[in-house]
Amino acid sequence: MDVLHERCAGVDISKTRQLRTRQRDLLASAGQADAAFTVAAKLMLDRYDSGDRMFVDEHLKRLAGDTGGTASDIYVVLKALADWFEYGYDLPPVTTALETVVQVCDPLAARLVLAIIEQIVVDEHPDDHPARLSDLASEIAPSQTGLLRIRLECCLADLAVRAGQSPEESYADLDRRALGGRIPERCAVLVHMRRGRALALADLGSEALEAYRRAVLAATRDGLGGDARHALRSISYLADQYNVGFSESSQAMLSARTVGAKGARLIDLSFNPAVSALEALVDDRLPDASRAAHQWLWQDRISGALTDENLAHQRYGEVFNRAGETKHAVRHFVLAGRRKDARSAAESAPEFLNVCDLLEVRARWVCSAAATVIGQQADLIPDDAVAGIAASLTDGASP
Incomplete structure (x- = not known):
């Protein structure tokens, strides 16, 4: 039983984790690396589902090496999830690992695919090319049930919109x-x-x-x-x-x-990321504020909570702005529809910040904020980009 089902059944998740941790250690001590790795991987995914910080240590890496089979591929995916926020990610090798896990019908395949595809949906990075990931989700979703299937299908719908x-x-x-x-x-x-x-x-x-x-x-x-x-x-x-x-x-x-x-x-989640982000911002603990704001954005984006997703973008933008990461700050302010904040942040940029891709979102608050940034940076627009930007602004203004 995973954490999604345990919550619905009213199970005490903390006690379950303690028992599983003990089970993992006993299995590892008995030389049953395969079973120990499976329990350890489930524990990692449970922490992820609860919003708790994931730590992929050398012990898990050794277990993966001793186990063989798809364990090394599962380790690649878990490592990517653990590093996603702080160190970024490289989607192609993660997708390749997922393809192997799905091909052998590993019991954890659906949860792993869901975790990655939801991160891609939340990040909405223009350089991501998730076609292979969408194919995997399409392949695995029909065999799932309940909330897991619906979350996969919603991600597929969102990626179809993006396409x-x-x-x-x-x-x-x-x-x-x-x-x-x-x-x-x-x-x-x-x-x-x-x-x-x-x-x-x-x-x-x-x-x-x-x-x-x-x-x-x-x-x-x-x-x-x-x-x-x-x-x-x-x-x-x-x-x-x-x-x-x-x-x-x-x-x-x-x-x-x-x-x-x-x-x-x-x-x-096991905590309120909005409260955590605001408290960290007040105390000027930017790394903590950044992590909590990212978790806040993830929860409300995946839940479809539009107003609070916009608030998460706003606070995330404030974190980046304080840290001197102007490009990221402006992008989040634009997505939040915060025109004044976006304009103010863009004023300190020494070069043109191209936010024209955000005009494709079509939401009026996003388009308005993006146009404000472009207007503020008019003198920095490269000559060879003027025509394309003018066309984007015209298209964005069309009904």
Whole structure:
């Protein structure tokens, strides 16, 4: 039983981890490296799912070497997840390792594929080419059940949008199944929220609002107060963006406050990364603030919590700005729709910061902030890039 199922079953995860750690040590002492490695890998994935920091030590590396088979490939993936935040990643070798793990139908294959594909979805790095990873997720998703399958399918839909497909088309099958009762309502909450976010980022405000309204109803019926709150906050934000009316915006925010911040969430962590990030920012502990902000962004992006994802981008941008990482700061401010912050950060840049790729997002708050940065840096635009940037701005302004 993995941590996703243990949470749903009300199992004390900390006690389970203690027992598994003891089991791993006993198996290793008995010379059963294969079994010991399997337990150790599950422990690592459980820590990852809970948002706790992963440490890949020499002991795990030795176990992988002693075990043989796919253990070395699993080790490559776990090492990538552990290093992802601090040291970056190289997607091709990780994908190659995953292909081997999937090919032999390793029991951990689906969880490993999910962990990597969700990181790619959250990072949205323009240099990533996740086609092979998408193929793996497409291959493995149909054989999965419950939340694991839905999370894989939502990632596939998001990557399809990134590849140029409309969110209506990419989420069509998930939406039909969610509305038709073929997806458990608890999991349907995630479908509605992820679809709502995709529609909002494509500047389809009315459709996004409707998706988030469905999320509120489903989350409320299934006791997911935390997700209902985040959906209501997204409704309030979008109502303001699309001038739906002050009444709906204020009523949604009031309802979100009534629900409270401690309600259950479908994708939950062992700590509150938003609180951790803000506390670290106040104390000027930038490494801690950066790690917590990244975890905050991951949780709310994967949950489809649009308003709080934007807040995470804003705080992440503040961390980078304080650290003197202007390029990264500006990018996060633009994604958060923080025009003044993005402009202020860009003022210190000695060279042009090309944010034109963010105009393709289509969300009006992102396009507006990107245009502000480009305008502020007009004198730094290379001559040979003027025509292309002008075209991007024109396309971004088109309905």
